[in-house]
Amino acid sequence: MESEGGQAARILSEIDTLKGKRSDIDNRISALEAQLGDLNIEKNNGSCPSISTGGFGHGLSPDMIYRYSRHLLLPTFGVEGQSNLLKSSILVVGAGGLGSPALLYLAACGVGKLGIVDHDVVELNNMHRQVIHTEAYIGQPKAKSAAGTCRSINSTIQIVEHQEALRTSNALDILSQIAVSITANFVRYDIIVDATDNAPSRYMISDCCVVLGKPLVSGAALGLEGQLTVYNHNGAPCYRCLFPTPPPTTACQRCADSGVLGVVPGIIGCLQALEAIKIATAVGEPLSGRMLLFDAFSARIRIVQSILHIFKSFFKVKIRGRSLQCEVCGEHSAFTQQQFKDFDYEKFTQSPLLVAPVKLNLLIEDYRIHSRELKEKIVKGEAHVLVDVRPAHHFKIVSLPNALNIPLSSLEFRLAEISSALKEEEKRKGIGFDSSASLYVICRRGNDSQRAVQLLHKVGFTSARDIIGGLEAWAVDVDPNIPTY
Amino acid sequence: MQLTLEFGGGLELLCDSVKIHNVNVSLKNEVDKLTMKDLLVWVRTNLIKERPEMFMKGDNVRPGVLVLVNDCDWELSGQLDTTLEDKDVVVFISTLHGG
Numbered sequence: 001m002e003s004e005g006g007q008a009a010r011i012l013s014e015i016d017t018l019k020g021k022r023s024d025i026d027n028r029i030s031a032l033e034a035q036l037g038d039l040n041i042e043k044n045n046g047s048c049p050s051i052s053t054g055g056f057g058h059g060l061s062p063d064m065i066y067r068y069s070r071h072l073l074l075p076t077f078g079v080e081g082q083s084n085l086l087k088s089s090i091l092v093v094g095a096g097g098l099g100s101p102a103l104l105y106l107a108a109c110g111v112g113k114l115g116i117v118d119h120d121v122v123e124l125n126n127m128h129r130q131v132i133h134t135e136a137y138i139g140q141p142k143a144k145s146a147a148g149t150c151r152s153i154n155s156t157i158q159i160v161e162h163q164e165a166l167r168t169s170n171a172l173d174i175l176s177q178i179a180v181s182i183t184a185n186f187v188r189y190d191i192i193v194d195a196t197d198n199a200p201s202r203y204m205i206s207d208c209c210v211v212l213g214k215p216l217v218s219g220a221a222l223g224l225e226g227q228l229t230v231y232n233h234n235g236a237p238c239y240r241c242l243f244p245t246p247p248p249t250t251a252c253q254r255c256a257d258s259g260v261l262g263v264v265p266g267i268i269g270c271l272q273a274l275e276a277i278k279i280a281t282a283v284g285e286p287l288s289g290r291m292l293l294f295d296a297f298s299a300r301i302r303i304v305q306s307i308l309h310i311f312k313s314f315f316k317v318k319i320r321g322r323s324l325q326c327e328v329c330g331e332h333s334a335f336t337q338q339q340f341k342d343f344d345y346e347k348f349t350q351s352p353l354l355v356a357p358v359k360l361n362l363l364i365e366d367y368r369i370h371s372r373e374l375k376e377k378i379v380k381g382e383a384h385v386l387v388d389v390r391p392a393h394h395f396k397i398v399s400l401p402n403a404l405n406i407p408l409s410s411l412e413f414r415l416a417e418i419s420s421a422l423k424e425e426e427k428r429k430g431i432g433f434d435s436s437a438s439l440y441v442i443c444r445r446g447n448d449s450q451r452a453v454q455l456l457h458k459v460g461f462t463s464a465r466d467i468i469g470g471l472e473a474w475a476v477d478v479d480p481n482i483p484t485y
Numbered sequence: 486m487q488l489t490l491e492f493g494g495g496l497e498l499l500c501d502s503v504k505i506h507n508v509n510v511s512l513k514n515e516v517d518k519l520t521m522k523d524l525l526v527w528v529r530t531n532l533i534k535e536r537p538e539m540f541m542k543g544d545n546v547r548p549g550v551l552v553l554v555n556d557c558d559w560e561l562s563g564q565l566d567t568t569l570e571d572k573d574v575v576v577f578i579s580t581l582h583g584g
């Protein structure tokens with residue numbers, strides 16, 4: 001009889017085989033659907049009009065009339081709005097927390113060509129907000145997963161996947177120039193939706209939109225707050241008009257560090273879809289020259305009435321004959337496509353385009369210890385104190401036994417607690433005056449622990465060492481039962 | 486002078502995680518008007534509890550902070566020279582980049 005372990009291994013292997021087959025089938029379906037989409041578009045654009053295409057004087061087929069009937073029934077939207085939407089092409093950069101809902105609505109509402117740019121893969125710890133992806137796609141490219149969902153919602157529109165990160169080297173091509181989709185269709189995007197998650201991307205996308213003269217629907221969310229505006233449209237400012245100087249990197253918090261309530265980017269992403277639809281159809285007043293600030297915690301939405309640096313500057317130009325100040329969209333600015341290609345956005349903002357956890361290296365080797373080495377010392381019974389410098393709410397998620405939680409922000413005011421913990425440990429272990437207990441510092445990934453050790457050395461705790469790679473490394477190298485987050 | 490000061494986009498973390506502060510800012514003398522420049526100094530001294538460099542750079546707010554006076558971009562009212570009046574609402578908000 002087969003052992004339980006053997007049975008589990010057999011089941012796991014069969015699951016793997018089936019997942020592989022499913023992936024192949026998914027790929028084939030995607031390719032066929034894209035092919036079919038192209039055929040439909042060619043048919044609709046064909047020179048021989050039939051009753052089903054354009055037979056009613058507005059270009060909407062009976063199927064389209066049925067599918068989009070609730071739009072057509074809206075007096076302010078109607079046939080004209082829907083026709084414009086079907087003719088429009090929208091590129092969503094980022095298929096994450098903002099891009100997910102934006103793409104769902106843009107696909108459903110009948111945008112003619114919908115492009116998706118994302119280089120990343122679907123991860124379980126993002127699924128609370130990246131609602132376009134399903135568990136079956138974990139580990140697969142987000143662009144592919146999002147495109148699959150969009151096609152399953154609306155098989156009649158053209159969906160283009162760009163499985164790559166947007167960079168200065170490919171942005172101009174992807175946004176408009178000579179983009180060739182996987183099915184060899186030429187794609188030009190009319191409207192760009194910025195659903196990215198980092199400062200350099202935001203500057204890059206805005207500059208690219210200025211260079212190409214495209215409206216940009218920009219959204220951002222973090223924690224319980226969201227922000228939304230439309231740049232470079234109807235005389236509205238560009239991102240650089242508002243923020244000519246990048247913020248310090250310490251001010252650029254990431255969802256992976258600071259957390260985000262899933263529904264908050266969901267709301268902002270829906271609003272981005274709405275603004276893109278309004279621009280595509282010329283229905284309503286777009287949020288250009290204004291900014292929407294959403295505070296989910298206190299249920300408040302504030303719309304800043306006029307972010308009008310550029311209008312003011314125009315005014316100044318006429319009165320005082322001064323040049324516009326914006327380096328990119330200003331009247332006398334000559335920011336060319338070539339300058340865009342050569343611009344180093346990572347250097348400009350001091351942060352990476354592809355958001356990856358930062359790995360600092362602030363300490364000399366003597367002040368650092370590998371988690372495995374520490375584990376051995378602990379097993380041998382070495383006298384030590386382990387200080388965990390993560391914020392208290394992180395500590396509540398998971399912590400190592402006997403760790404003393406003193407968040408980095410309050411470390412300098414709580415040094416006495418460390419001194420007394422060390423003394424207590426020395427007493428407990430019966431250590432004399434000639435030696436002392438070691439002091440180790442841990443955090444989530446091994447950055448704050450280095451900052452803490454720097455501080456501790458400065459104030460005289462010269463035995464302080466940081467645990468390289470933090471709890472994440474501990475989980476990998478010492479104890480796989482420690483959950484990561 | 487009664488003012489309502491609001492902090493958002495993470496700036497509230499610099500003032501004990503309190504977003505809305507109803508404050509009374511006294512003028513140096515009767516003739517002086519309170520400008521945004523004065524208010525920034527007052528905020529840094531009285532409300533900012535940690536990392537003041539995350540709020541200010543020089544005598545201005547740091548890059549990436551939007552300032553609204555009565556829901557209007559302060560660039561329109563004169564930036565640092567904006568004169569404040571009783572019951573004004575001043576909002577400091579850090580731009581977000583996440584998604």
Ligand SMILES: [Zn+2]
Binds near residue numbers: 329330
């Ligand atoms: Zn500009």
